[in-house]
Amino acid sequence: xxxxxxxxxxxxxxxxxxxxxxxxxxxxxxxxxxxxxxxxxxxxxxxxxxxxxxxxxxxxxxxxxxxxxxxxxxxxxxxxxxxxxxxxxxxxxxxxxxxxxxxxxxxxxxxxxx
Amino acid sequence: xxxxxxxxxxxxxxxxxxxxxxxxxxxxxxxxxxxxxxxxxxxxxxxxxxxxxxxxxxxxxxxxxxxxxxxxxxxxxxxxxxxxxxxxxxxxxxxxxxxxxxxxxxxxxxx
Numbered sequence: 001x002x003x004x005x006x007x008x009x010x011x012x013x014x015x016x017x018x019x020x021x022x023x024x025x026x027x028x029x030x031x032x033x034x035x036x037x038x039x040x041x042x043x044x045x046x047x048x049x050x051x052x053x054x055x056x057x058x059x060x061x062x063x064x065x066x067x068x069x070x071x072x073x074x075x076x077x078x079x080x081x082x083x084x085x086x087x088x089x090x091x092x093x094x095x096x097x098x099x100x101x102x103x104x105x106x107x108x109x110x111x112x113x114x
Numbered sequence: 115x116x117x118x119x120x121x122x123x124x125x126x127x128x129x130x131x132x133x134x135x136x137x138x139x140x141x142x143x144x145x146x147x148x149x150x151x152x153x154x155x156x157x158x159x160x161x162x163x164x165x166x167x168x169x170x171x172x173x174x175x176x177x178x179x180x181x182x183x184x185x186x187x188x189x190x191x192x193x194x195x196x197x198x199x200x201x202x203x204x205x206x207x208x209x210x211x212x213x214x215x216x217x218x219x220x221x222x223x224x225x
Binding site: 004033040041042043045048055056090092097098099100101102103104105106107108 | 117143144145147149151154155156157158159162164200202204206207208209210211212213214215217218220
C-alpha cells in the first residue's frame, strides 16, 4: 500500500498550457503539503492544508492553485505554464499541522515545460 | 525563506568508511529530522529526534539532537553502495507551521 501517491510521475507540456497534479494519502493524516524541488535539489514549501483549510501559502505565483476536496487529497493546478516551472513537485503529509511533525513524501512529479 | 546550514555539500567516500554530516541553525528547534532521497524518488524519513541531547540509531545510522537545540548531526558507519543519495536535515517547532530544510548533503561512493 502506497502511503502518499502522486500522479502523474512525469509531465511534459508546452509553455502556456494548464496542467494538474494529483496527490492522495492513506495515512489518515490531517495535513498535506506541496513542495517544489529545483535543479539544485533544494526543497521549497509552496502550500499546506489542514483538514481542507489553507495554512501555508508561500510566495508562489497566482498561476498555482491548490485544491483539497477532502483531507486525504491535495491537488495542484498550474495555469499558463512557464519554462521556470520545470521542477520536481512533491506532495507530503503529516499527522499534525505544527511544524515539528514528521512529514511523509510522495514519489514526486517531474514537470518539464518546453 | 529560512534555510539550515548543512555541511558538507557533497562527500566522496570509499566503501566501508564512516560518514558524518551536520546541520546548524540560528533558531531553536523542538524537532530534528533526517531524510534520504534516492534519485527519482521522494525523501524518506530516516531518523526523528525530539529531545535536546537525544542520540538515536537506525541500523548503521546514528543522529543526535544538539543540546543547544540549534544543531544536529548524522553519522553513517561502514558505508555501502546503497548509501549514495542526498541526505537532508529539517528542523521544526510547534510554533511554526513548516519544517525548515537544509540544502542537502550528496553522498557519492568512489568506485
